[in-house]
Amino acid sequence: MAETEEAVRCTAVTKEFGTGGTVRALDAVDLTLRAGEFFSLLGPSGSGKTTLLRLIAGFERPTRGRIELAGRDVTALAPHRRDVHTVFQDYALFPHMTVEQNVAYALTVRGVRKPERTARAREALATVRLDGFAARRPDALSGGQRQRVALARALVDRPAVLLLDEPLGALDLRLRQEMQTELKELQRTTGITFLLVTHDQEEALTMSDRVAVVSDGRIEQTGPPLEVYERPATAFVAGFVGTTNLLRGEAAVRVVGRPGAYSIRPERIRLADPADAPPLDGERTVTGRIADIVHAGAHTRFTIALPHGDRLTVHRQNLAELPPTARPEAEIRLVWDEKDAFPVPG
Amino acid sequence: MRRAGAGGGAGGARLRLAALLGPPLLWLTLAYLGSLAVLLLSAFWTTDSFTSDVVRTWNTDNIQELLTTPVYRTIALRTLAIAVAVTLLDALLALPMAFCMARVASPRWRRPLLVAVLTPLWASYLVKAYAWRVMLSEDGVVNSLLSPLGLHGPGYGTPAVVLVLAYLWLPYMILPVYAALERLPERTLEASADLGAGTWRTLRSVVLPAVRPALFAGSVFTFSLSLGDYITVQIVGGKTQLLGNAIASQVTLDLPMAAALSAVPVVLIVCYLAAVRRAGALDAL
Numbered sequence: 001m002a003e004t005e006e007a008v009r010c011t012a013v014t015k016e017f018g019t020g021g022t023v024r025a026l027d028a029v030d031l032t033l034r035a036g037e038f039f040s041l042l043g044p045s046g047s048g049k050t051t052l053l054r055l056i057a058g059f060e061r062p063t064r065g066r067i068e069l070a071g072r073d074v075t076a077l078a079p080h081r082r083d084v085h086t087v088f089q090d091y092a093l094f095p096h097m098t099v100e101q102n103v104a105y106a107l108t109v110r111g112v113r114k115p116e117r118t119a120r121a122r123e124a125l126a127t128v129r130l131d132g133f134a135a136r137r138p139d140a141l142s143g144g145q146r147q148r149v150a151l152a153r154a155l156v157d158r159p160a161v162l163l164l165d166e167p168l169g170a171l172d173l174r175l176r177q178e179m180q181t182e183l184k185e186l187q188r189t190t191g192i193t194f195l196l197v198t199h200d201q202e203e204a205l206t207m208s209d210r211v212a213v214v215s216d217g218r219i220e221q222t223g224p225p226l227e228v229y230e231r232p233a234t235a236f237v238a239g240f241v242g243t244t245n246l247l248r249g250e251a252a253v254r255v256v257g258r259p260g261a262y263s264i265r266p267e268r269i270r271l272a273d274p275a276d277a278p279p280l281d282g283e284r285t286v287t288g289r290i291a292d293i294v295h296a297g298a299h300t301r302f303t304i305a306l307p308h309g310d311r312l313t314v315h316r317q318n319l320a321e322l323p324p325t326a327r328p329e330a331e332i333r334l335v336w337d338e339k340d341a342f343p344v345p346g
Numbered sequence: 347m348r349r350a351g352a353g354g355g356a357g358g359a360r361l362r363l364a365a366l367l368g369p370p371l372l373w374l375t376l377a378y379l380g381s382l383a384v385l386l387l388s389a390f391w392t393t394d395s396f397t398s399d400v401v402r403t404w405n406t407d408n409i410q411e412l413l414t415t416p417v418y419r420t421i422a423l424r425t426l427a428i429a430v431a432v433t434l435l436d437a438l439l440a441l442p443m444a445f446c447m448a449r450v451a452s453p454r455w456r457r458p459l460l461v462a463v464l465t466p467l468w469a470s471y472l473v474k475a476y477a478w479r480v481m482l483s484e485d486g487v488v489n490s491l492l493s494p495l496g497l498h499g500p501g502y503g504t505p506a507v508v509l510v511l512a513y514l515w516l517p518y519m520i521l522p523v524y525a526a527l528e529r530l531p532e533r534t535l536e537a538s539a540d541l542g543a544g545t546w547r548t549l550r551s552v553v554l555p556a557v558r559p560a561l562f563a564g565s566v567f568t569f570s571l572s573l574g575d576y577i578t579v580q581i582v583g584g585k586t587q588l589l590g591n592a593i594a595s596q597v598t599l600d601l602p603m604a605a606a607l608s609a610v611p612v613v614l615i616v617c618y619l620a621a622v623r624r625a626g627a628l629d630a631l
Contacts, residue, residue, distance in 0.1 A: 057536075057540055058539075058540075059536050059539075059540075078539070078544075079536070079539040079540050080539045080540070080541075080542045080543055080544055084540070085540055085541060086536075086537070086540045088533050088536075088537060090531075090533060092531065092533035092534050092536065092537040093537075094534060094537070094538075094551075094552060095534075095556075096555040096556065097555075105538070105541050105543075105551075106541040106542050108551075109541060109542045109543045109547055109551075110542055153541065154540075154541075157542075
């Protein structure tokens with residue numbers, strides 16, 4: 001891929017906080033964002049993903065390493081000299097300005113004249129469906145509306161990269177799902193590179209072209225969402241992205257039939273009657289006892305207790321009603337394709 | 347029945363509220379506003395020039411004398427100018443100091459700095475004024491510090507009055523500005539930089555609007571305290587006369603005239619408060 005098609009490149013970026021570098025937030029992180037992609041940094045809180053975002057924005061300087069934007073070294077550049085805008089978690093709107101003044105701020109600062117400024121601010125507000133809110137103050141808006149103002153403000157002068165720091169964290173579920181669709185749509189139509197920081201794996205999986213899973217200041221795996229979900233590179237990724245059954249050591253030998261560490265997704269395990277015919281070639285089966293049943297709407301979550309105290313979680317899509325035999329304490333047979341027991345290092 | 351019960355409850359609450367607010371309101375109207383009203387009323391009385399007794403006959407001689415005598419106009423304008431100068435000087439000093447305290451200093455240093463700003467308020471006003479008198483004297487600290495640079499201190503006079511008053515009232519300006527700056531979220535400043543604003547632009551477009559109400563709030567103190575002061579000017583003012591001095595010297599001779607004179611700062615402060623209110627600064631108090 002050509003140099004110019006890289007929007008962001010981080011090379012061996014390390015960030016230490018505290019006197020003498022007592023806390024290492026990022027440990028020699030390498031990351032490359034292609035121009036025009038929707039990229040997510042997914043990780044638990046405290047994993048360093050927000051620190052990485054702040055380094056790219058320029059609010060912090062890396063202790064070691066190099067940050068490039070579109071092939072240009074910006075490691076020591078102040079935030080206002082980078083062609084990057086941020087949508088903050090708490091939106092950080094200017095309380096003393098109207099919505100329109102907020103949105104036009106990047107243009108005002110650059111000395112764009114008022115008629116053009118107003119026109120472009122209105123245009124940006126229209127893209128986030130906030131026409132007619134121009135004269136309001138931020139404190140007269142709902143959370144979702146503030147979120148849109150923050151988006152419009154960051155998009156008004158078409159930065160090369162848009163950084164989004166948990167932008168949907170403060171919204172309720174419905175609004176969040178609505179905004180996920182809108183964000184994705186906005187990214188597609190503008191063609192701007194989006195870097196989203198989130199701890200919500202569903203958010204990362206549904207919106208992104210590529211995902212990087214971050215843990216303890218390191219990137220564990222980078223790849224398209226499906227690949228990260230289907231072929232987790234480490235046990236951490238397997239456990240953090242979606243739910244999974246992690247089996248290692250003795251348990252792996254007992255359940256999977258081989259030594260090592262394996263991940264089996266709960267939805268890949270089929271429930272069957274113990275009296276049913278033996279499994280086909282390439283299938284693995286164990287029998288156990290239903291320990292718990294949780295109805296979760298579209299699917300039902302079974303906890304199956306196996307002999308020797310092993311436990312497996314099984315998700316069954318509620319395509320039809322549960323058979324009457326599926327009740328706690330019932331004997332049950334579990335079947336899965338041997339390929340679905342995916343080996344995970346670590 | 348429920349409605350009657352609710353009404354009785356509201357009545358009880360109203361009674362309790364009246365009992366709670368009654369005494370302080372009575373104090374405010376009688377002792378505070380009442381004395382002010384009597385003062386302003388007495389401006390329209392006169393004095394027997396022979397016995398110096400107050401004669402309670404209604405006339406506007408004092409007001410006319412006040413408005414037509416050039417000396418009074420000069421004193422009033424000088425007082426106003428000094429109050430404005432003190433306020434501006436305090437605002438200029440308080441902004442960077444409060445910014446350092448709230449934004450630059452580490453949280454560990456914030457409290458000691460705040461205490462350092464507040465401590466002078468606990469020392470006696472007179473002690474501080476006399477300390478400045480000593481410092482500003484011909485062979486005082488100020489002159490000995492400035493002489494190597496070929497400069498000379500202000501000595502006693504109007505500049506010294508501005509300087510000392512600005513020193514005395516500075517904490518009243520720093521505190522509200524510091525509070526406003528501390529409340530300003532770091533993210534807002536970052537957002538400004540993120541959107542392309544340099545340091546000065548952020549100061550002008552984000553920080554200053556955020557502290558403007560606090561500056562006005564602080565200026566209410568510095569302005570009105572300066573208007574009423576008459577002791578500092580006696581200590582470091584040389585021959586300078588302010589409204590306060592005129593009032594003080596008239597109190598024993600001609601009380602109604604003193605009352606008329608003291609109406610001037612009251613009117614000025616009311617005008618100032620009205621202007622500040624229009625700027626929306628009192629919402630923050």
